[in-house]
Every structure is written in structure tokens, then in C-alpha cells.
Amino acid sequence: MNKQWLLAQRPTGLFTPQDFELKEVIIPELTDEQFLVRVIYLSLDPAQRMWAQMDTYLPAVAKGEVMRCLGMGVVIKSRSPAFKEGDVVQGMTGWQTHVITDGRGYSQVPAKSGLPLPVYLGPLGMTGITAYFGLLEVGKPENGETLLVSAAAGAVGSVVCQIGKIKGLRVVGLAGTAEKCRWLKNELGIDEAINYRDANAYAQLKTACPKGIDICFENVGGKSLDMALGLLNVGARVPLCGYISEYASSEPGPGVHNLAALISKRAKIEGFLVLDYVHRSRDALSDLGKWLMDGRLKYNMDINEGFESLPEVINKLFEGKNTGKLLMQISAEPE
Amino acid sequence: MNKQWLLAQRPTGLFTPQDFELKEVIIPELTDEQFLVRVIYLSLDPAQRMWAQMDTYLPAVAKGEVMRCLGMGVVIKSRSPAFKEGDVVQGMTGWQTHVITDGRGYSQVPAKSGLPLPVYLGPLGMTGITAYFGLLEVGKPENGETLLVSAAAGAVGSVVCQIGKIKGLRVVGLAGTAEKCRWLKNELGIDEAINYRDANAYAQLKTACPKGIDICFENVGGKSLDMALGLLNVGARVPLCGYISEYASSEPGPGVHNLAALISKRAKIEGFLVLDYVHRSRDALSDLGKWLMDGRLKYNMDINEGFESLPEVINKLFEGKNTGKLLMQISAEPE
Missing domain, CATH: 3.90.180.10 (Medium-chain alcohol dehydrogenases, catalytic domain)
Incomplete structure (x- = not known):
């Protein structure tokens, strides 16, 4: 049956x-x-x-x-x-x-x-491919830039964080519990992890990104995105991977108010779908597999x-x- | 004195x-x-x-x-x-x-x-240059696409509308009075003009864009942008020129709720500043001047x-x- x-x-x-x-x-x-x-x-x-x-x-x-x-x-x-x-x-x-x-x-x-x-449904599957192309193709990181990742302890976010470190970025993650933040910092080795539920999350974020944000890998939208928009650098990129703040609410989620910042900063928000990159997954899986094997990619x-x-x-x-x-x-x- | x-x-x-x-x-x-x-x-x-x-x-x-x-x-x-x-x-x-x-x-x-x-402060000045590069460089229009312009009767918007027609686009404008809409349609020759204050503005917009929106030249933000986001096509571009809905309000304006649409549509919102294009203004002014002279650009x-x-x-x-x-x-x- x-x-x-x-x-x-x-x-x-x-x-x-x-x-x-x-x-x-x-x-x-x-x-x-x-x-x-x-x-x-x-x-x-x-x-x-x-x-x-x-x-x-x-x-x-x-x-x-x-x-x-x-x-x-x-x-x-x-x-x-x-x-x-x-x-x-x-x-x-x-x-x-x-x-x-x-x-x-x-x-x-x-x-x-x-x-x-299970790795083939995670970092060596669609999850990893999403993180890989979203960060590298849409985010176009350059060595030394600052990357902010929302839902950083999530399946995609945690891979993005680690690819960011491998590519020489300063990586700051947002997550929803102190335990997740500890995991991100201590196990995955990112530079700073902030509990977005803290009352002073924005102040913490500002401190964690002293040179502003060059790439915001956005999984959440709403208030999370609004915080990031306030700290974007000129020419910043926001690969929009997910919008989990709206998915599971019956009411419209919190609106985004800081979009005008995109103008002064000549910055962009760009949505993407892993489906558009599936034909190139071999490239992603080759890198991801190597990083898994040599211990640089944890999950x-x-x-x-x-x-x-x-x-x-x-x-x-x-x-x-x-x-x-x-x-x-x-x-x-x-x- | x-x-x-x-x-x-x-x-x-x-x-x-x-x-x-x-x-x-x-x-x-x-x-x-x-x-x-x-x-x-x-x-x-x-x-x-x-x-x-x-x-x-x-x-x-x-x-x-x-x-x-x-x-x-x-x-x-x-x-x-x-x-x-x-x-x-x-x-x-x-x-x-x-x-x-x-x-x-x-x-x-x-x-x-x-x-x-006064033309040199308008269509042959920064205003025209903003419209020109915002539409052509950030919007990247292709013949036959649909262009939505907010604040279409404004200084920049009205030039964008007309460049859109010259480039073979279907042009739909949003403005705030019936009189402005008439001017846009009858004098500037755009395809449809909609009073965004009408209760059924979104329904009108949907009808006016039967093939969806490929480019949204956005001057307003807030609710105007939200309406457009709901109708974007795959690969759509949103050059963000201004955000007038927030400029003159002491309260935060209406938030934007439909950003998740950018994901499914692999679309992007991109801020720009005319300052970044000033060194190329000669190109813009040459085209704009020609269009003014031959009557295709009105103001x-x-x-x-x-x-x-x-x-x-x-x-x-x-x-x-x-x-x-x-x-x-x-x-x-x-x-």
C-alpha cells in the first residue's frame, strides 16, 4: 500500500x-x-x-x-x-x-x-546549489566584502555563510535563537551571529558590519530586509532567495520601508530561482563536494x-x- | 543685494x-x-x-x-x-x-x-538625462515590451513615457488626476494612463497590461510599487528613480508587501542616480535634442x-x- x-x-x-x-x-x-x-x-x-x-x-x-x-x-x-x-x-x-x-x-x-x-538532499543537493549560485552568480562577491545572511542557520543560509568564508568575505549571520548563533559562530566559523529577536538587533548588526553591507543574502524579507537596507554600501547586491516572513502568515507580513536606500546606494534586489541554474549543477556540486570532503563545509x-x-x-x-x-x-x- | x-x-x-x-x-x-x-x-x-x-x-x-x-x-x-x-x-x-x-x-x-x-532644466537637462539612462541603461527595454511609469505626468516620468514609445514599447502611466491622465494619453500618446487614486486602479492596471509588466520605471514606491510587483513578468526590471511616497511624509509611508514576487519572476529592483551618468550626458542630450526638434518629445x-x-x-x-x-x-x- x-x-x-x-x-x-x-x-x-x-x-x-x-x-x-x-x-x-x-x-x-x-x-x-x-x-x-x-x-x-x-x-x-x-x-x-x-x-x-x-x-x-x-x-x-x-x-x-x-x-x-x-x-x-x-x-x-x-x-x-x-x-x-x-x-x-x-x-x-x-x-x-x-x-x-x-x-x-x-x-x-x-x-x-x-x-x-541525506547530504544529497542538503549541501550536495538543491539546497547547496541554491546557496552556491545565489551567492556567487547573483551576489557576485569580491574578496574582503561584507556578507549578511538572514536565516543563517537554515539549510541554505548555513551553506551560504560557509561559501562566504571560503571566498574571503566577512560573514555576519542573522538567526532566531542564541543557540543557533553559537552554532554559526563556533561551528561554522562566521564572523558574527546576531539574534534578530534581540531588541537591539539593529545596533548589533551595525556594530558587526563596521564597513557596511555589500551583499545581503536574503531568505526572510520584511523587517530583516529593512534592517539590511539601512546598512547597504554603494553598489550592494541583495540576492532574494526566499521570503519566509510572508510564507506562513495569514496576514500580510510587515512591509518593507527602506527601499529608497537602493537609490542613493545604486543597489539592487534581485530574485532568483535555483531552477534556472540546474543545468549547471555539476560545477556547483564539484566545488561543494570538495569543500565537504576537506571539512570546510559543515552541515x-x-x-x-x-x-x-x-x-x-x-x-x-x-x-x-x-x-x-x-x-x-x-x-x-x-x- | x-x-x-x-x-x-x-x-x-x-x-x-x-x-x-x-x-x-x-x-x-x-x-x-x-x-x-x-x-x-x-x-x-x-x-x-x-x-x-x-x-x-x-x-x-x-x-x-x-x-x-x-x-x-x-x-x-x-x-x-x-x-x-x-x-x-x-x-x-x-x-x-x-x-x-x-x-x-x-x-x-x-x-x-x-x-x-527652461528646456535646459527639463528634457534637455538633468531631468531628461535621468529619464534617458534610467530607462535605457537600467531598464534595458526591448521592442514590444510593456513599460509602466509611475508619476508619469512628472518631469522625469513624462520623458520616460515618450522615450518608451520611441523605443517601441507599450507604455502605461500612473498619475494622480484625470486631467494628467488625459494629457498623457492625448498629448504624449502613451497607450494607457490610469489614475492611481481610483478605487479600482489595480484592476485597471491589470487590463492595461494584458501581457504583464517588463519594466516598471518607479518614481513613487510604496503602494504604487506594490501594484506593479503583482504584475511583473519573468526577468522584469524595476529601475528605482525616486521614492516620492516617502519623501514628504513625517510618518513612514506604506510598506511594500509584494517583494516575494521578485523571486518567482527572477526580477530585480535597481536604484540609480543620474550623477553616475553625467559623464555620458552628451549621448543622451544628442538623442533628446533630436527628439525635441522633430516633435517626438513634448513637455x-x-x-x-x-x-x-x-x-x-x-x-x-x-x-x-x-x-x-x-x-x-x-x-x-x-x-
């Missing part, structure tokens, strides 16, 4: 169990070219909130459709020439325990690399269990409760 | 007469290299509100200093080899009837060109009189009461 979470209604604030319907369906027979995947890990990402709510760069998940997400699993039956039994694969599995696919959008994971499998995985708890667990993203990549493990890794 | 308006206090909302002090001072003797200008026209621009209030790309006007502005006048006495009596010149004259200068930042106006002198001048009324007249900019370039004439043109 295949257990699935179907979207039942469009979420308005945080996800609720009522937004989904849990269903069990019989797994049909394979036709030619198809293979069956037993899903192991599901990747939980802020974008899923948007996909559930509205048409964006992808059409909204339809009501009654399996909730969309990236996942990883093992092929347990195959009539495909390209994917054989035992292959570990990743693709848009959705929130379900099994998938039948013809392989479009799926790729093999180098399961025998010695690296833990934290927040691996959860319990397929039934998906609607609650994903909210950790919007409540700032995860450190690093948020995953759900729903079956065992192959021996 | 030289009459001057000195800045007395930093404005908090609209300008008030109390923000300035009117003073008469004796005009000193010229030293070598200096010349004396009798000021004829003062250019009133939204940026002056910012200059009076705070440090930006220029230091704030100091209290007790002559209020800063661009102006035009005639040389009535000269000990400069480069500027002779009778020359019509422009430069940062400030709010005063006479200026003594060594000529730095001043240039001669081709007074015998047959064009009215409206809102020429006011009465030096004493400067603090009130400049507020027309922030109350949306000017159509086209706002000038103050404070003495007669040379015969």
Missing part, C-alpha cells in the same frame, strides 16, 4: 492537519519504462508553503493531489532500462511512501560515496520521523525551529 | 515656511576667477526634500546654509576667463537670487539654440513666480499638483 498526504485545502497561516488528507492506495502494476520507488527521505523546504497556496513558478498543488516535495528513495521494482532495482534516486516524490515514475526529473544518487545519504541535519506528523513537522521551518536541513525519514536506508 | 532662503530646521512632513529663513546679504566683490550670476530659474525636484532632511549621496544641507538646488542664470559680472558677461549658465545655484562662483559644476547653456531656456513646464513663495511652491511636487517640470522664475530672461 502507498500512504499519501493529499492537499485538502489551501493553507492560510501555518499548516494544519486539516489542510491535508491522509490516504492509503493500492500500488498499481508497473508498465513499460516505469519503476517503483520506496521513499526514504522527504525534503521539507519553505517553498512548499507557496506551492500549496498559489501558482508561482510552478502551478499550485491541486486540491486532492499529493503534496509536492523533493525526496529520495530506493528503486524496489523496475521496468526501466535506466533505473534498476537497488538504485538510490531523488526527484519530486511528493509526500508519499511510494512513487511510480518513468524517471523524468529523477536522478541517481551516488549512494556508495561514503557520504551520508546540520534535522531528521524527523513519523509520516503521520508531516503537517506539523514542516511548520518547524516557519517557526524557526530547525537548524540546518529539515528532513523527514519515512523508511529505512538500504543496508 | 542677494536674497537667500537658508535652511532653518529639518523638515518632517511637507515643507513649511518655518523650515527656512529669508535673508538679504550684500553681494561681495569678485576675486580672480570668479563670476556673478543673476539667477533666472530654479529647478524644483523631489530630491531636494531628501537633501534638506539627511545625508544621502550628498551631505544634507546644513542648517543656516542656502537651500540646495539646480538653477539657471545669466553672468552679469565676470573675472573668469571661461565665463563671460551675458553667458547663460546652469549649476547648483541654490535658493537665492545671485551666486558668486568660480565656475566649478557650472556649464554654459546654448541660449541661442532657439529652444526656450510641460509648470513655471511659478515669487521668490518668497518657494517653500510653498515646492510642495506641489509632493502633493501631485505639478504637471511636468516644476520651475520657479525669479528674474527676467536676458533680452
Whole structure:
């Protein structure tokens, strides 16, 4: 049997169990070219909130459709020439325990690399590729510049911070707890980490960026972006990766007031999507893999269990409760 | 005697007469290299509100200093080899009837060109150069694209609209009165003009941009920008020229809420300053001059009189009461 979470209604604030319907369906027979995947890990990402709510760069998940997400699993039956039994694969599995696919959008994971499998959904997956191209292609960093990263302890942010250090930047991170700040400073080695919930966060930020901000890698938007705008240097770049301050609120979030600063500073805010860089992921993965191997790229995985708890667990993203990549493990890794 | 308006206090909302002090001072003797200008026209621009209030790309006007502005006048006495009596010149004259200068930042106006002198503070001055480079260099228009212009009946906006038409764009303008909209459509020949004060302005805008917005030339910010963000196309550019919605309010203006749209649309907002393009103004003026001569570039001048009324007249900019370039004439043109 295949257990699935179907979207039942469009979420308005945080996800609720009522937004989904849990269903069990019989797994049909394979036709030619198809293979069956037993899903192991599901990747939980802020974008899923948007996909559930509205048409964006992808059409909204339809009501009654399996909730969309990236996942990883093992092929347990195959009539495909390209994917054989035992292959570990990743693709848009959705929130379900099994998938039948013809392989479009799926790729093999180098399961025998010695690296833990979840890494391929984190720093060596879309997460890492997003951080890599967002910082390097949109942010265009130059040695010695100051980089501010919001949601710095998040999956993408924590990789951005470390690439920033590798590229010779002064890196300042914003995160939502003192513990995350300690992790960023002590484990990831960034220059300063600030709890944006502190009353004097802006003053701390100003002190942490004595030469102003050249790049603000923005995952949050709203007040976080407003703070950064106040400290931009001439020619600053703001790669806009996510806008988590708005994703999970039913009300419009706090507006941004300091945009006029872009004029005096000849600065820009530029949105980007990792989809536009996927054809170049080999370059990113080669660098990211090297940095992982030589210990310059560290990561934290927040691996959860319990397929039934998906609607609650994903909210950790919007409540700032995860450190690093948020995953759900729903079956065992192959021996 | 030289009459001057000195800045007395930093404005908090609209300008008030109390923000300035009117003073008469004796005009000193010229030293070598200096010349004396009798000021004829003062250019009133939204940026002056910012200059009076705070440090930006220029230091704030100091209290007790002559209020800063661009102006035009005639040389009535000269000990400069480069500027002779009778020359019509422009430069940062400030709010005063006479200026003594060594000529730095001043240039001669081709007074015998047959064009009215005020044109050199409008479409053939900084105003036109701002419109030209903002649209062409920052907006990077391509034939057939849709251009939205806010404050479209303003000095810069009205030039942007017309360059847009010359470059083969569909041009939609936002303005604050039905009369301005009529002028934009009937006189300047843009495709649609919408009164942003109409309750259904967003619906009108959507209808006027059936293929979405590729370039939004933004002078206003706040709600105006929010409307545009909702209709951006993939790869859209938002040259941010001004942010008049915030300049003249003592409270923070309406925040911008739709920035997340930049992500899905891989779009960017980019601030720019005409100062960065001044060294290339010859290119702009050559095109602008040609378009003026062949009638493809029209303009409206809102020429006011009465030096004493400067603090009130400049507020027309922030109350949306000017159509086209706002000038103050404070003495007669040379015969």
C-alpha cells in the first residue's frame, strides 16, 4: 500500500492537519519504462508553503493531489532500462511512501560515496546549489566584502555563510535563537551571529558590519530586509532567495520601508530561482563536494520521523525551529 | 543685494515656511576667477526634500546654509576667463537670487539654440538625462515590451513615457488626476494612463497590461510599487528613480508587501542616480535634442513666480499638483 498526504485545502497561516488528507492506495502494476520507488527521505523546504497556496513558478498543488516535495528513495521494482532495482534516486516524490515514475526529473544518487545519504538532499543537493549560485552568480562577491545572511542557520543560509568564508568575505549571520548563533559562530566559523529577536538587533548588526553591507543574502524579507537596507554600501547586491516572513502568515507580513536606500546606494534586489541554474549543477556540486570532503563545509541535519506528523513537522521551518536541513525519514536506508 | 532662503530646521512632513529663513546679504566683490550670476530659474525636484532632511549621496544641507538646488542664470559680472558677461549658465545655484562662483559644476547653456531656456532644466537637462539612462541603461527595454511609469505626468516620468514609445514599447502611466491622465494619453500618446487614486486602479492596471509588466520605471514606491510587483513578468526590471511616497511624509509611508514576487519572476529592483551618468550626458542630450526638434518629445513646464513663495511652491511636487517640470522664475530672461 502507498500512504499519501493529499492537499485538502489551501493553507492560510501555518499548516494544519486539516489542510491535508491522509490516504492509503493500492500500488498499481508497473508498465513499460516505469519503476517503483520506496521513499526514504522527504525534503521539507519553505517553498512548499507557496506551492500549496498559489501558482508561482510552478502551478499550485491541486486540491486532492499529493503534496509536492523533493525526496529520495530506493528503486524496489523496475521496468526501466535506466533505473534498476537497488538504485538510490531523488526527484519530486511528493509526500508519499511510494512513487511510480518513468524517471523524468529523477536522478541517481551516488549512494556508495561514503557520504551520508541525506547530504544529497542538503549541501550536495538543491539546497547547496541554491546557496552556491545565489551567492556567487547573483551576489557576485569580491574578496574582503561584507556578507549578511538572514536565516543563517537554515539549510541554505548555513551553506551560504560557509561559501562566504571560503571566498574571503566577512560573514555576519542573522538567526532566531542564541543557540543557533553559537552554532554559526563556533561551528561554522562566521564572523558574527546576531539574534534578530534581540531588541537591539539593529545596533548589533551595525556594530558587526563596521564597513557596511555589500551583499545581503536574503531568505526572510520584511523587517530583516529593512534592517539590511539601512546598512547597504554603494553598489550592494541583495540576492532574494526566499521570503519566509510572508510564507506562513495569514496576514500580510510587515512591509518593507527602506527601499529608497537602493537609490542613493545604486543597489539592487534581485530574485532568483535555483531552477534556472540546474543545468549547471555539476560545477556547483564539484566545488561543494570538495569543500565537504576537506571539512570546510559543515552541515546540520534535522531528521524527523513519523509520516503521520508531516503537517506539523514542516511548520518547524516557519517557526524557526530547525537548524540546518529539515528532513523527514519515512523508511529505512538500504543496508 | 542677494536674497537667500537658508535652511532653518529639518523638515518632517511637507515643507513649511518655518523650515527656512529669508535673508538679504550684500553681494561681495569678485576675486580672480570668479563670476556673478543673476539667477533666472530654479529647478524644483523631489530630491531636494531628501537633501534638506539627511545625508544621502550628498551631505544634507546644513542648517543656516542656502537651500540646495539646480538653477539657471545669466553672468552679469565676470573675472573668469571661461565665463563671460551675458553667458547663460546652469549649476547648483541654490535658493537665492545671485551666486558668486568660480565656475566649478557650472556649464554654459546654448541660449541661442532657439529652444526656450527652461528646456535646459527639463528634457534637455538633468531631468531628461535621468529619464534617458534610467530607462535605457537600467531598464534595458526591448521592442514590444510593456513599460509602466509611475508619476508619469512628472518631469522625469513624462520623458520616460515618450522615450518608451520611441523605443517601441507599450507604455502605461500612473498619475494622480484625470486631467494628467488625459494629457498623457492625448498629448504624449502613451497607450494607457490610469489614475492611481481610483478605487479600482489595480484592476485597471491589470487590463492595461494584458501581457504583464517588463519594466516598471518607479518614481513613487510604496503602494504604487506594490501594484506593479503583482504584475511583473519573468526577468522584469524595476529601475528605482525616486521614492516620492516617502519623501514628504513625517510618518513612514506604506510598506511594500509584494517583494516575494521578485523571486518567482527572477526580477530585480535597481536604484540609480543620474550623477553616475553625467559623464555620458552628451549621448543622451544628442538623442533628446533630436527628439525635441522633430516633435517626438513634448513637455510641460509648470513655471511659478515669487521668490518668497518657494517653500510653498515646492510642495506641489509632493502633493501631485505639478504637471511636468516644476520651475520657479525669479528674474527676467536676458533680452
